[in-house]
Amino acid sequence: MQEDIQKLFDRMCDPKESEAYFFADKLGGVADEETKEKLLELVRGDNWELAYLACRSLSKTKFQEEGLDVIFETIFDKKNKTVQGAFVQILEHFDLSNRFVDVFKVFLFGNYKASTLAKVYLDEVEFDVTPRTIRKAEKHWNHYLHNPEDEGSVAVKKSEIEPMLQEMRELFS
CATH class of the missing domain: 1.25.10 (Leucine-rich Repeat Variant)
Known part of the structure; x- marks a missing residue:
């Protein structure tokens, strides 16, 4: 064999x-x-x-x-x-259902192609989300806001991410 x-x-x-x-x-x-x-x-x-x-x-x-x-x-x-x-x-x-935070990090910190593909996964994959998952995502989001590689992309990402995080928070309130 x-x-x-x-x-x-x-x-x-x-x-x-x-x-x-x-x-x-x-x-x-x-x-x-x-x-x-x-x-x-x-x-x-x-x-x-x-x-x-x-x-x-x-x-x-x-x-x-x-x-x-x-x-x-x-x-x-x-x-x-x-x-x-x-x-x-x-x-x-791969099965990404338990990898929301990893995909989210790629969306935030990846190059253009990686970020674009990660956004597709964020939109299409049904993730298993817990309050802990949301806290981890918020931690990475705050890190991104305070250390952006490209100042011009902050507004664009903000318009996509903040509603997503808010919607996820509402699931548990």
């Missing part, structure tokens, strides 16, 4: 392989604990294209939650600022 898994890894990681997505999906279908660790190493690695394929593979496993932890770390890693959008895009293959 390990030989088959290694062959899938080799095919997925081959830069000349035109079917890399197919092999990533197939690898995800047979992933065990050892495979998961190798995939997580790829996600943390320096080759963002292999990291993307590893993310795709992780989305097909029973290790989605662990995969999401590492993917969000990767999104916020400064070295990936220019390719954040690709990592945010792959999130569509």
